[in-house]
Amino acid sequence: MSYRAAARTGHRSGLLAPAPSAVRSGITFYGCEKDEAVLLREVAPRVGVRPTIIAEPVCDANVELAIGNRCISIGHKSQVSNPTLLALRGAGVEYISTRSIGDNHLDVTYAASVGIAVGNVAYSPDSVADYTLMLMLMAVRHAKSVIRRVDMHDYRLGEVRGKELRDLTVGVVGTGRIGTAVIDRLRGFGSRILANDSRAKTSADHVPLDELLRQSDIVTLHTPLTADTHHLLDRRRIGRMKPGAFIVNTGRGPLLDTEALLDALESGRLGGAALDVLEGEEGIFYTDRRTNPVESETVLRLQSLPNVLITPHTAYYTEHALRDTIENSLLNCLNFESENQHG
Structure with missing residues (x-):
């Protein structure tokens, strides 16, 4: 199943107030820039999420920071290797939300083969x-x-x-x-x-x-x-x-x-x-x-x-799009958690 945020063309994602059925969850955010961290600290607590904010991209050396969280969020600026994906699965990760429209920085097919679903985000076009x-x-x-x-x-x-x-x-x-x-x-x-x-x-x-x-x-x-x-x-x-x-x-x-x-x-x-x-x-x-x-x-x-x-891959980089990206990455993870609750 694909867990993709709904397309949005100019509206906030509605995450500022949690739905009654929102799942309280921990999510590890890798490759988190300073401006992303500011938004995360503002928005995540309102939807019952405890974010672990990591500035470095996900790699073999920091996979253990995802232990205890089934969902992680990653940036698009660094490649994620297949050994890292396998290590993430070993740490209990079942879902990756990439904070980008594209997913060419990781092997989605390999991720699925080891039991990790991958979702992208929508942001203001x-x-x-x-x-x-x-x-x-x-x-x-x-x-x-x-x-x-x-x-x-x-x-x-x-x-x-x-x-x-x-x-x-x-x-x-x-x-x-x-x-x-x-x-x-x-x-x-x-x-x-x-x-x-x-x-x-x-x-x-x-x-x-x-x-x-x-x-x-x-x-x-x-x-x-x-x-x-x-x-x-x-x-x-x-x-x-x-x-x-x-x-x-x-x-x-x-x-x-x-x-x-x-x-x-x-x-x-x-x-x-x-x-x-x-x-x-x-x-x-x-x-x-x-x-x-x-x-x-x-x-x-x-x-x-x-x-x-x-210009250095900066077309997407606006205040509006950044908020869309953070909110929709959170929403992806919450949707995955709510639809895949373990008994």
Whole structure:
């Protein structure tokens, strides 16, 4: 059984007052950032939860901190190995709530094979949708070059003029909650919108992926990462894109073949890219590298390009979405406990 929080588009999860049937429970929260801890200490006691708050990600060395708690909550910033999952089961863990929409940082199939159910959370899609539109606008207005020049006190106009969204065709790949929210915002700008999804979920003009790539001035990625969508935009598909087009990725890094993207950008075939997620971001994003230089040649090549914007997987990170994430992770665990009470 999948224990997933209900989708929410702007409302609190209703956890501020516990339901009469709420189960008093202990839950271990691993990889808990300071802002998450503040919210947990505010919300958890109101729903009868005794949180054990751990700053470090779950690993073999701290599995014992889950002993006595059937449910744990984990962050998305670190991979969880199969040996750690097995050790968690040995410690009595039966359910993991990951504080993220995606679950690619752990092997869900292996977890199920050792008796651990895994659930993700829903949070406001507006956080990522707003950020996606911001990246689109920054990309087509060449914001990186403008900001760099101004930082050097060069206040002249750039050689390349920007574009207006109303003049552009935007292809939205993936029309789930976030993709749909992006489409809603694009309508306000007057863009022509094309969409591609295995299931047509919106009233947008759905077309085959290759047709979307051929016609779109901007392609934005919002599909889940699966075996089928890994390198969804590979060298062949990037080669079919409209010359001068832009790619925006706030979904998952491996949706893009980064080497093929680099070749298209460095050759001038594509107009630019705005990337909040990257292949190989693990160990780089969410770390301070001011005195410990990045060793990834791919990341350094991307960052050196004036028409490439990179941000460190931060599109989701708003006050509203953070509260949704904490509340819905708690709710997932409470639902599991209430539905799996041992006699």
